[in-house]
Amino acid sequence: MxxxxxxxxxxxxxxxxxxxxxxxxxxxxxxxxxxxxxxxxxxxxxxxxxxxxxxxxxxxxxxxxxxxxxxxxxxxxxxxxxxxxxxxxxxxxxxxxxxxxxxxxxxxxxxxxxxxxxxxxxxxxxxxxxxxxxxxxxxxxxxxxxxxxxxxxxxxxxxxxxxxxxxxxxxxxxxxxxxxxxxxxxxxxxxxxxxxxxRLGDSRSKFIGVTYKVGAPIRLYYQFRNILLLSRRPYVPTYWKVRCLFFMPIRLFLNSVMQTNKRKRLVYMVRGIWDGLLGRSGAYNKHWHH
The missing domain is CATH 3.90.550.10 (Spore Coat Polysaccharide Biosynthesis Protein SpsA; Chain A)
Known part of the structure; x- marks a missing residue:
């Protein structure tokens, strides 16, 4: 069945x-x-x-x-x-x-x-x-x-x-x-x-010829936080850790400078990085107010 x-x-x-x-x-x-x-x-x-x-x-x-x-x-x-x-x-x-x-x-x-x-x-x-x-x-x-x-x-x-x-x-x-x-x-x-x-992501943007996924601001919190949480785990592939950590500053720049809602996106990303470094998990509203 x-x-x-x-x-x-x-x-x-x-x-x-x-x-x-x-x-x-x-x-x-x-x-x-x-x-x-x-x-x-x-x-x-x-x-x-x-x-x-x-x-x-x-x-x-x-x-x-x-x-x-x-x-x-x-x-x-x-x-x-x-x-x-x-x-x-x-x-x-x-x-x-x-x-x-x-x-x-x-x-x-x-x-x-x-x-x-x-x-x-x-x-x-x-x-x-x-x-x-x-x-x-x-x-x-x-x-x-x-x-x-x-x-x-x-x-x-x-x-x-x-x-x-x-x-x-x-x-x-x-x-x-x-x-x-x-x-x-x-x-x-x-x-x-x-x-x-x-359909992957909410929309697409281009920067110097490279197309990248654009998601809702709240998703950036989870993406950035979870990269930091998962990077600590031994069974997570090394190539994934290296790639995600390498692209993190680039994604931070693209989402805070090249998109609408710049400030909102930046706040979510910074909070995601903060909670990831502190090892906080679960729902966003467990730690922050919208």
């Missing part, structure tokens, strides 16, 4: 309904976790689903965990995680679950698999410049991490790997779980022939 976990936050209803229409019938269970202040109904496009509403916004990690625990109680074998900015093909769940099942017979310890990501902003397939491929086997390529949306998890691995790290709240949650699994000798894979459309 396969269950889907869709996390939404102030969703674009047209986009979310389009995703649910594609998802309908692909899984036996659908859990919608809503971190928005006001509740939403999706009955227009999907009849049977479990709806969990957290108006105080518990973050992506806690939302995933609520869904994963629910699916484990229902006896599901696999869970597919999705967010509102993705659009999946109508056979994605079948294809990913088939590859996970096949990997079991080949005695490969693959605990999570994701599709190739096609970014709707750049209209290009997302490729990491530094992430090395761990293994290459027919339909699968082993990788160090995959993003949460489109990630299918073998739920039997939760006992060993554990749930998502709620202390991170949002940014880096998906990667941290993958790295933790890999530090235990387990594998993460990407399907070569399965592609998903996904």
């Amino acid at each position: 396969i269950g889907a976990i869709l996390v939404v936050y102030n969703p674009d209803l047209a986009l979310t309904e389009r995703l649910l229409t594609r998802l309908y019938g692909q899984t036996e269970e659908v859990i919608i976790i809503d971190n928005s202040p006001k509740p939403h109904s999706f009955k227009k496009v999907i009849e049977h689903y479990t709806y969990l509403h957290f108006p105080e916004n518990i973050g992506i990690a806690a939302a995933h965990n609520a869904g994963l625990i629910h699916l484990l109680k229902l006896g599901c074998e696999y869970a597919i995680l999705l967010d509102q900015d993705s659009l999946i093909p109508t056979d994605m769940v079948f294809n990913l679950s088939s590859l996970l099942k096949a990997s079991k017979t080949m005695k490969q310890d693959i605990v999570a698999i994701g599709p190739r990501i096609h970014c709707s902003f750049s209209d290009k397939n997302v490729r990491s410049l530094v992430q090395r491929e761990v293994f290459d086997y027919e339909q699968l390529v082993g990788v160090t991490q995959i993003i949460a949306s489109g990630m299918m998890i073998d739920l039997s691995a939760i006992d060993e790997v554990g749930l998502k790290d709620e202390s991170l709240f949002i940014d880096g949650v998906d990667h941290e779980w993958c790295w933790r699994a890999r530090s235990m000798g387990l594998s993460i894979a990407r399907a070569k022939q399965v592609e998903m459309l996904h």
